[in-house]
Amino acid sequence: MAFDASTDASDEVLMVLYANGDRHAALALTQRVTPRVLAYATRMLNGDRAEAEDVAQETMLRLWRMAPEWRQGETKVTTWAYRVATNLCIDRQRSRKRKAQTALDDAPDLAASGRSADGTLIQADRMAALGQALGQLPDRQRQAVVLRHIEGLTNPEIAEVMQIGVEAVESLTARGKRALAALLSGQKDALGYKDERDDD
Helix, strand or coil: CCCCCCCCCCHHHHHHHHCCCCHHHHHHHHHHHHHHHHHHHHHHHHHHHHHHHHHHHHHHHHHHHHHHCCCCCCCCHHHHHHHHHHHHHHHHHHHHHCCCCCCCCCCCCHHHHHCHHHHHHHHHHHHHHHHHHHHHHHHHCCCCCHHHHHCCCCCHHHHHHHHHCCCHHHHHHHHHHHHHHHHHHHCCCCCCCHHHHHHH
């Protein structure tokens, strides 16, 4: 059965169709999964877009290589892709651990959002500060926080990606959020979050 672009086939069905030789299914799955993996890898790698693109490409190559052995119902395609991307990101982070690198140049392009120039700069500063703060978290806390609060995965899905229990995910996420709050707390004024109650 060839893939019909008008149907709303699940990722898992597309994988099976691709494994059976349907190139249209592969294209549809690539268009769905690659942007999510790329965004996730970019956050995990402190905004390094070039490295994130390499991670996304390698993740998809591995997905295509294992497609013939895909067992529908065992795991979601996106969960599998996040797990592979996580491992690839960890490998890259370890290889460059000694280089303290902050990628501020890759802040999202906000110019098209209709904000004022000042508003755009403030938002870019906020995103850069968040990226920098995420980069200071321990690897596992950063993974849990990004998967939960940025990628929107559920705790059971994160547990599968990280290969840990749901309680461990909850603990990592809570500790990561507290650490982020502490890291960003001294920057409220600079980031345009000045609280009137802070005035003495």
